[in-house]
Amino acid sequence: MPDIIATSSAGLEELLKQEILTLCSGLSASDIKLKPGQCRISADLHAAYVLCLQSRLANRVLLVLASGKANTADELYALARSITWTQVFASDTSFAISARGTNKALRNTQFIAQKVKDAVVDHFLEEQQTRPSVDKSNAYIKFQVRVFRDKADICLDFSGASLHQRGYRLETGEAPLKENVAVAMLQRSNWQADGNQALLDPMCGSGTIAIEAAMMAANIPPNMHRDMWGFDFYLGHKLRTWQAIEGKAAEQIREPSMPIYASDVSNLVLEKAIDNARRAQVLDYIEFKQVDALQIRPPANSGFIVSNPPYGERLGEFASMLPLYDEYGEHLRKHFANWHMALLCSEQNLLKALKLRAHKRYQLFNGKLECQLALYELNGANLEMFTAHEQSSEFTNRINKNLKKLNKFIKKGHTDAYRIYDADLPHYNFAIDVYADWVILQEYQAPKSVPEKVANERLQHAILHLPKLLDILPSKLVVKTRKRQIGSSQYEKVSSQERNLKNKLDARFTVHEYGAKFWINPKEYLDVGLFLDHRETRQMFASMCQGMDVLNLFCYTGSVSVHAAIAGARSVTSVDMSNTYLQWAKDNFTLNKLRCASVFEQANCVDWVKQAANKVHCRYDRVFLDPPSFSNSKRMQNTWDVQRDHVELIGQVKAILKPNAKVFFSNNLRSFSLDEDAIRELGFKIENVTSTTIPEDFSRNPKIHHCWILST
Known part of the structure; x- marks a missing residue:
């Protein structure tokens, strides 16, 4: 054989x-x-x-x-x-x-x-x-x-196309569950296909779990309706044997003996699941319903929940999921006593947020994604309500204290974008910024003295409680891991997945600052579009720009340019190496309906200044110069180091200045030291305005940036 x-x-x-x-x-x-x-x-x-x-x-x-x-x-x-x-x-x-x-x-x-x-x-x-x-x-x-x-x-x-492709699933959700993995979940859960206990998938997506369960309960062969097989053109194929096997299998199909329920919060997704069930010829065996998993009530006194809930592969998605898992765990304890549950998840920390004890765990792969199948008995200790300790936690207390301190500042209404926390507590090593009704949590790289497990627990604690503390939707909390940025990495996307222009525009929203509006993109990039620590710097600079020709080097998304234009600048030239951010700057100008003479140039700023010296029309009254600390971009022939190269750059900028010009020079390298002697030799007067440019919400971090006004 x-x-x-x-x-x-x-x-x-x-x-x-x-x-x-x-x-x-x-x-x-x-x-x-x-x-x-x-x-x-x-x-x-x-x-x-x-x-x-x-x-x-x-x-x-x-x-x-x-x-x-x-x-x-x-x-x-x-x-x-x-x-x-x-x-x-x-x-x-x-x-x-x-x-x-x-x-x-x-x-x-x-x-x-x-x-x-x-x-x-x-x-x-x-x-x-x-x-x-x-x-x-x-x-x-x-x-x-x-x-x-x-x-x-x-x-x-012998089988041809993969057997997990049953043929009924033409429409799926965003993260399709493989059919054979769904079967494994059902079998591991101890649900019996020939029993009588109810089965519920409260987050059914394309309906795969419910459909596979219905096929198992009805004893329908999973590949009964396949048109082509790998053995069709095999010369050793025994057609009569095959036909006899098909006929016997068809005779053994039966009516299921238990109810099967499937629901989803999305009506659009549910329609796809219903179409899939219809093609699988099991629609009559499944009761579909559009309802939020946090609102659903048990359809029977006991049964099995088997589900593949959303878990988000990107960090920002994970952040929005954590509070939802916390709420779902509470919902289960309140309403699903005596039920059994099997959940598939690729992120163990989300399962921890349920605050339920799993009695069994299995490692499974859904395609290439490594997942954990956790089994729960919703009885005994798992039904005890966990009392949240957020009111007494040091982190919660610090957030409340900071908000109280910033209350007057917030009520002034000058802006709806501000910082409420910046690594105030040693083990909660991140910054938290509010942008309108969104919150951005930027995780700093934990110091070596803090164990990774501790740092992760503190981060999860913050993610879990911030939506409640700040009264925002969990989906509007975005988490970013922020390490020391090198070269053009500040312009890199959080996800390498390419999105079309429509999706990018849909991801944006606006904030206001001293009469200006700015587009913010909370998820696509490490930096969301507006450096909050320069809020007062922008105002100080703009106050000196009326009737002036303004140059904004390393312009990023053009926030300084926008404020200069609003203040009445005669012309504004914005230069940056990133086409993405130049387009963003243009969008900000359009958003504010600005009509002053504006020029946007994509170039290496260091090279651009050298070339501008030979162009008579490139002369400026006001220059905003905020270079990166370091850069080794592929678009540059040499590396850039602000400590090493700032005198040379400022000297080159001097060549394109008009009489009585002013240069705002800023950077955020904490260890930076301005070479004042060399700058004076260039013919500049120096005024250190760092202390007056640090906003109130950044007051506990006086080294967030340095700033000088250099006057000719």
């Missing part, structure tokens, strides 16, 4: 083994050999057909055509030539070969596949038959080479 390999997601091997023993009569546990992600058996084609049709956990069923040594390319070729390929498929059938795994000699999967392909073609030519064509996209028959250490298996992909 040939060997058959059934593959599955990592972590499902034991469940797959038990399924094979149930489906394939005559096999014993000792007949099944396990490896990560696969089970191997010696069985006839009947077993392979049954697994293709009935396995709810397998990804693929592979019929092993040859196994042997593959220490070299020649050994692999010889192994492939040992197969009588003309008895496997016809020469007019297109084929494809893929490979998985490598070893010291066979280091490239494409090379492995190519070597076996050569052996296939050589065999057909040797048999004086037409050379079969290769079609990587739409081949009628497919083969897989699996290399492990010094051996290789050459297999017919």
